[in-house]
Amino acid sequence: MPRQESFDTTIKQERAVLVGVITQGESEAKVQEYLEELEFLVDTAGGITEKIFTQKITTADRATFVGKGKLEEIQAYVRSEEIDLVVFDDELTPSQIRNIENELEVKILDRSNLILDIFASRAQTAQAKAQVELAQLQYLLPRLTRLWTHLERQKGGIGMRGPGESQIESDRRIIQTKISILKEKLKLIDKQNGTQRKNRGQLIRVALVGYTNVGKSTIMNMLSKSDVFAENKLFATLDTTVRKVVIDNLPFLLSDTVGFIRKLPVHLVECFKSTLDEVREADILMHVVDISHPNFEDQIRIVNETLKELGVADKKTITVFNKIDAWKSESGQEAESLTLDDFRNSWMGKHNSPAVFISALNKENLEELKQLVYEQTKAMHTVRYPYDNLLY
């Protein structure tokens, strides 16, 4: 989800308020970071964050998630500042959404909902579109009652009393039918993709993985453009994110994948499993880390957890620490004061092997990255095809 692909600015930006809770054992600073990320998500979706509310709680209120007093405080702000939507950082139950909506009388979204919305606007291929629609319908299904009561409230009670439940039932059936049609469609696409992947032959496959916005696509573009052999045409029928790259006469396939994020909705992960087959079937992973992000250690952990869930934690991995140009220490020390060796000798260089430090933006230290990818790919190729020296 790159930031630069901003939305049509002629449309009035929706004004948003964010809500996060600080539960026991969570530090305030952490929650602030989570909320900053949520603000970034709202920004990506085309909204503008006007205010952030937080509350310390031991357990979430079953009816309204935050406490009564906090809700009134938010309500006052929403009314006086003409807010369009309120976004909660945590997943809300259908009844919580309904109750909060009744109180605040504006659109209520939770993090999952927001991410789904962004994915829907970004989906390009038939597969991605079907995957997002499936996730959205699965998200909607348990929340149907809410939509119905919403309608009821707008239209008033008269004439609405009888058919309510049966209406929900038929809506539910329609959605379930749609879900199974989409699943069939995805199965078919999956099969075609599987065949295509098999046809790619002996090339070693390298997949870029990492947290969202760390620079995966930038690296992809750089590596594939920087070499004359890299071209789109050959793979026109493949997923658009797979490119053939050649480093020193050694060709391999490089794929760019969807970025990971904290609290990715379960449905979405499920639906994107087949896109992530690209990762599952890769020979080498390039785990890209945005070293300039204050929370990058958490991001590494989240990516590693997601990789474990996908069952690929044991794959050969190259850690690429990107954005060294923008790195800053907690005490405010700037990147210029550090040499590449300082980075290499830090815990990052020592605890992640093999690792490389680059700036994709400034094209800094790219040769080392290429060299590393070359060595790893060649080693993999030699193990797999011991009698085949044709390629180099």
Ligand SMILES: Nc1nc2c(ncn2[C@@H]2O[C@H](COP(=O)(O)OP(=O)(O)OP(=O)(O)O)[C@@H](O)[C@H]2O)c(=O)[nH]1
């Ligand atoms: N300062 C700095 N910015 C960079 C560097 N590499 C990439 N960026 C910027 O980081 C942002 C995200 O880059 P992308 O390549 O879109 O990141 P991504 O990992 O593909 O993101 P998703 O596809 O959303 O998961 C862009 O604005 C890039 O220009 C770098 O080395 N230094």
Ligand SMILES: [Mg+2]
């Ligand atoms: Mg990208």
